[in-house]
Amino acid sequence: MSDLLLKLAEAVEFGKVDKNAPYPPQLKGQDGASELTQQALEEGALPSAILQDALIPAMDKVGQKFSENKIFVPQMLLAAKAMGAAMFHLKPFFQSGDIKSKGTFIMGTVKGDLHDIGKNLVTMMIEGSGWTVIDLGVDVPSTKFIETIKANPGAVVGMSALLTTTMTSMQDIVADVRKEFPDIKIIIGGAPITHDFCKQIHADFYSPDPQGAVKYLKELAA
Amino acid sequence: MSDLLLKLAEAVEFGKVDKNAPYPPQLKGQDGASELTQQALEEGALPSAILQDALIPAMDKVGQKFSENKIFVPQMLLAAKAMGAAMFHLKPFFQSGDIKSKGTFIMGTVKGDLHDIGKNLVTMMIEGSGWTVIDLGVDVPSTKFIETIKANPGAVVGMSALLTTTMTSMQDIVADVRKEFPDIKIIIGGAPITHDFCKQIHADFYSPDPQGAVKYLKELAA
């Protein structure tokens, strides 16, 4: 890998968004993910190589460190921001078909439920692993999920629920979605959810943490 | 009600089985349920009246006192024994059709489960309320339930389970029984059982205690 890509990977891993960003202190004044991506493109690096060789491995590392409790969420969020800054420059190549997203992931907290801290973490990590994420927010009804799936054929759907009373809302939404899209993959999570519940409502996958979802999606895309 | 029936009711209520029985001390030396039933029959009391006016009200009272924590199980057991002593003399009239049992109740602890203390209490109280009880014991498989139902058409079935791992055995047995007898009434109980579980496995009734079962059966028979 070129020096530049190595530097870019480092910038993402440590959450250096751009030159002006104050974080992390040890990279103060240096180029950030934004500048380094631009430079790489100018030097003729393939957009797909930038993504595959620098950005995604960097986010993998971040995910790994997070799993091992070696960093806190803010560091992960900064890395995600840096990744976002890099992606901004790569976007045109997605549209032109030069790079392919691994797929589209549609995520929401189910109807009646406002808890989104967990959901936000999940979307962030999935985004970091190379998926295009559409975040529907909280209190999301069936109709909105269905609409969005229609507009994004082949997408994978994720749902979060934190209340025992909205678990049944999750069950209804899964059923509604299944009726229209029998083969769609649905993954679910949230503190009260269990393996058993996942089976019971005929969702495809449950994970107690975002890492599990990332792994599952990786296998799906492979 | 005649004096004799009053006395009989008292003997049952306080668990005086027969003249020789040492319990309860305050009735020492007096006639017990056995003698009093014989006397009543000799004096021409209708067997059904003996049952309806003396024995069942006495057991009702016992059940009531037990519900209100005014007596312990041994007192209830003694009452049940006294009732049994009386029933011994009434049995011929059941066979001849002079009195009708409220129905037959088939009870067992399900396959894999050996807990029977609770089950025994339930059968005892149901017997005391005028039902003919067939106790299949513990560790009872579907086949045995089905056999017994075949031999006793129209019976109501009761099942008990105390282990989380035998709850599923209860579920299977209910399904097996239902397949052969779609309309049979099944009531279930035991410490880990809940209303929800009852619905889920399509049993007809759940009660956390014997009294609830007695009440339900009373309504069934009415």
Added chain:
Amino acid sequence: MKYKKLVIDNPQDLLFGLAPKPVKTPRGLEIGGGQVYSELNFTLPTMSINENTIKEVNRHYAEIAEGALQRALDLESKGVVLEFETLLEMTKTPQIGIDIVKIMNDICEKYYQKHGLACEIRLTPNDLREFERPALQRTSKLLEPMFELFDKGSLAGGDLLSIESTGGKEVSDSALMMCDIKGMFFAMIVLGVRDMQFIWKKIVEVAEKNGKIAGGDSACGFANTAMVLAEKKFIPRVFATMVRVISVVRSIVAVEEGAIGPEKDCGYEGPFLKAITGIPISMEGKTAACAHLSPIGNIASACTDLWSNESVQNIKLLSGMAPTAYMEQLEYDVRLMNVALREGKASASLLKRLLEQSDIYTDPQALVLSTENVIRISKKLIQGDTYIENAKNGALEALDIIEEALASGQMKLPEMETAYLPLLRADIESIPANESEFVEMMLPVLDQSHFILSEYGL
């Protein structure tokens, strides 16, 4: 802030079961009057709430109250508080909530009349306003059903009124995840304080009109969430500690507006509030492990007046329904404290010391809850002239306490944690004491699509 002097300024006087301003309830509990009572919390198992299930919903609450009170009675309890924290549907359609209060209150009344067991219901409607994004804190139509529930629910038997209000949460949600302490100050000490003034005036009004008790608020969405996140190792414990300390300044506003306690359980501001204002409090620790894991299992009870389990679903355990089992656990915890109180100050103080020593140096969140440190921090929390100043002083004092414990070797923290200490100090010190200056400083860096300043009177 109204308070200029601590009501309790000696750590030894900050003790479980004893509050300078005890609260008497209609059925005769004297909270803070010399003994600790259990506060049982509970919720529905997995199910939805709608016309088809409403009978079942009601059955659950009746079963919970009946099971818990029967157990409390069997254990010779001296009295119990049942907290009824409503779920969305019960507040949106207040009649649902009111009916449940009535069902449970009838059971309380039965146990009171028949057995003399004193039981009170704490009614805690959930804050509906957060359903609108950005939230309309003052003008939302959703305030109507909320206050209908406060009003009619209190008349139906909700003798203690509480809420976990969410003013400022629009900002704190992301500030928490970014460990942005300035954002947390803005969320809690600017927006939160202003919203507390607004909402608690109204709650106290209802309480006074109906002759009920305005209990208190707790910074659940802020401080409790911070603790849960820290316990998951998502954010530093030292950051969660800061959030907890500054939450005092937010929650005390309820008392300024007329709340008289018992404070609510899940924000852990209680000990500070008790020291500053003298009102009785509710806390939760090990016996709330059903609701969230915690680093303050024992120390949380050191000076509490009610002892709570935070929440447990009405599901079946091997012994019986979970709320019944938790009732038992709370009662035994409380018995231990009460037997110590009965023996006298020496025994009670020793038990308190053991409860404190058990946890104090295992986590900075525990450290700041030792009664000694509570007094130290509380003094700072009332020293300044503005809410912001007070929160700053309190947080800086807590930082000092943490650093002292580290320096003395009594507490150990990994470098991942200690790295945050200077950052936090610098950030906190950079906050201006003046509200408008602070608002000016923060507005440019906040996502203003998430909140509406005018809904906070700004």
Added chain:
Amino acid sequence: MKYKKLVIDNPQDLLFGLAPKPVKTPRGLEIGGGQVYSELNFTLPTMSINENTIKEVNRHYAEIAEGALQRALDLESKGVVLEFETLLEMTKTPQIGIDIVKIMNDICEKYYQKHGLACEIRLTPNDLREFERPALQRTSKLLEPMFELFDKGSLAGGDLLSIESTGGKEVSDSALMMCDIKGMFFAMIVLGVRDMQFIWKKIVEVAEKNGKIAGGDSACGFANTAMVLAEKKFIPRVFATMVRVISVVRSIVAVEEGAIGPEKDCGYEGPFLKAITGIPISMEGKTAACAHLSPIGNIASACTDLWSNESVQNIKLLSGMAPTAYMEQLEYDVRLMNVALREGKASASLLKRLLEQSDIYTDPQALVLSTENVIRISKKLIQGDTYIENAKNGALEALDIIEEALASGQMKLPEMETAYLPLLRADIESIPANESEFVEMMLPVLDQSHFILSEYGL
């Protein structure tokens, strides 16, 4: 009986965390050596065990061990015992049980190697023999799989071996419901003692062969069942108290045969066994409310060395899986005791007194567990020449203690309860000390279709 003198004869020396004969485990726990450890118990949620579910069964046990040890680690635990009490299928097909031991032991080993957390598995196969009715206590084919599990399960990592053996249960089941104390004597002191001698010789053999620890037995089916029934108000508490006291004589046989502790949790004979033999014990109280309600929530811990939750299903609470939540609760209970021990005898004794005073006069079952009464009764339990005599003396002493507490007004019991006191005394006094005389006396009144004398060497 082997014991003629108490190892501990001063109530003050009967204290949590300290046993005269501590037990050291391979991973370095020193049970009874100066601190109390948690003993976590757990079981499956509603599900069956068969080929189709076995993967899921294993997943549950892995999840339980992983969740519990992670939590213990986070709480800076000093060490933990995980009790694996098998369910029918796991003993019938021993490989299932052995695999689960292995799965959990690997997790224990990981936490030990990586973090130094000492965790041991107590393997408690269920007594299969009761599946045959009447039971073939000595000749049953079912002994084979049971002992295969003891043998290979201990090699797979079940370092502590225990059982809740059921000899005599055929008689006690109905004796319990009839409050027939003579029947209980026959069940426990004739049949039970003989079966204990038989089964524990074999267990100790396995332990010695494999270099493992023979823990102990507990009269679960007798004394625990009696407590549960009394708690349901089905039988008198004073009767359950008698059952508990005489169960000591049954359970001590394990020690006579070579068990060295820790005794098992759920029969509550522990304190007496500790006084008489000096071995460390396990007890359960308030934090076992998940498994059964109890009248001895605090007092049960007064002199325990392990503190157990008896059992909880692996189901989800709001905080996480129930075994994880109970791990936390146990750890905080244990921390309190350990911090008192660290402070020294004075603090520990005071905490013990509070734990005792909390419950002592609320129930006769609690009364006999105060360390003072434990010593008083234990002295009587070893005074005679036969097991029956010892059980009689112990029970009569307990009756005296109850009557004294009633006479002094310290304890109050309803007339329903006190009515049983003279009946119990008369019945107990009528029991001959000589075993064959007693057998002769009982045979005519027992339903002999329920048990086979020769299976007990009679």
